[in-house]
Amino acid sequence: MNNTVRTPALTASAFAELGVATTHEAQGRAGLLHPRLQPRQSGVAIAGTAVTCEVPPGDNWMIHVALEQAQPGDILVVTPTSPCDDGYFGDLLATSAMARGVRGLVIDAGVRDLAILRRMGFPVWSKSVSAQGCVKETLADVQVPIVCGGRMISPGDVIVADDDGVCVVRREDAPGVLAAAKRREAAEEEKRALYAQGNLSLDLLDGMRARLEAKGLQYLS
Template structure:
């Protein structure tokens, strides 16, 4: 399927999606835990940032390739969205224009879309926050766009440095955005549960005053690296 990256003039109507219950469960773990649990992969670049704070979301990716300065394919994509989806958008060449604002957000919200992740710009951010429509974007720009050039919907694309296939699961929060391959969702959920449980146990131990040095068995390795303790500077001599 990756051989279709960059193709234009195509809309794929039917894409496979992961189990909705598992998608919703991933939301409770957050980006950092999932990224670690799946082997530190799938994390979008740090240039993709939330325009709001305190929102965690997850959903199936509907992918949209757009031309620079042209948001025509957004309107095409809305028709292909289902409740619980997240729109993942990238331009065919770098562009930070404001592709997306309150009108498109209203349309997506009416179709149950949970969020937008875009490797480009958005505008109307104050209104978007008031609406409660979550966005992770590369830029904020009042610069408008036109509707002239075809892109594609539901073909693989690269967003924030990561390959995203339609139907992959997107999890986004204040820390950023992570992509989970659709076929890997069940095992990533299990791994995330395990990691979350371990972190909870460590949190309880740290709260009781235990040291990370002991919880993580760091002392031997630190000594092997040459770390030594002295009671005062005089012990170091000249």
Template sequence: MYELGVVHRDVTRASRDDVTALAGLGVSTVHEAMGRTGLMRPYIRPVYYGAAFCGTAVTVLLQPGDNWMLHVAVEQLEPGDVLVAACTTECEDGFFGELLATSARAKGSIGLVIDGGCRDVAALEKMDFPVFSRAVNAKGTVKATLGSVNIPIVCANALIRPGDVIVADADGVVVVPAERAAEVAEAGRSRKANEEDKQRRFAAGELGLDMYGMREPLAKAGLRYIGGEQEQDA
């Protein structure tokens, strides 16, 4: 059950050093480094090409067709924060647009994730305010019903708590719990170094079949090659 009608002002954010480290890794690497967890549903997509960010979450619980609490949430933003908004029930109305983006940026926000709609996409792209949303929808909203700010929410099937790290790029959105940020950043750096080594080997012509030792288990599974010089097992 969500807590309604509250704004929590005291938020423990992940450290800036850890956020910076995670920002250099990308969504796919962070997701894998965290044990293949933390991803939002893939219907959350950037509203323009090149949108990306990594920052700490200020969470917003909205009521359907009502963006009142986004205005409340802007006051709680600090530099480097990301607005993360969910709705009490599915709604694709245009909760967010150019004016709110301008206000959020003035407070230091670097982007928005919303399990709902946004609008003014051309203006958002022009001002380079990254938004990841469920839909693009010109339909406006009202300001009449209380939700909450800085409470734990579920956005696109992912649990987000205030201060968690949100990484978003062309591959999607991943959530890193604040208390795991340092651990995941270190695991991500190791994974990235390993991937860079593999990329060099692939570029030199080595096959994944040999790099990953796949030939023997493929043969045991019954794979056979037909044609060529001779019929052979894998």
């Protein structure tokens, strides 16, 4: 049965507009998944709650089990128990995921049917793209803490994914990180307006010129 405690939907969804870079910075430059997990589309930003899934090498049976546990607003996070680049996920599983309200897939392995996934509008961040199919023979764990892209991810944590990659925010930390991310975004908007007017970051950022001078920077005429 699915008794996972999830980050509240409004909190999790709000991270999509803020994005991966701002979220990562707002929580002390933490939470980024390895950059080998690449977006397989462009211009898409999503955020939601993690539904986690382990898969044995070359076996995608547990993804089918994970989809049974998925709820609207979830993001499917999949990691193999041993490194594997096979195409675990394609258009049929995406169709099922979309019907259950899953917002996207993060997988430290391969996907296939990429052109169809793009046409469907189902976003994916994956380690590889491979047409190699999978069997359905071996059990593994679903909705348990996993390591994906080098980061520990627990069911119900917030996943933020866009063109810059993927970031995780622990469920317990999500409200505080969201508030910090909003403050950071507001500060960056102010700086952006000043930069657009021709002001230099060297003059706007506190102490930057003094620190450069202390490091020995010299302007030669």
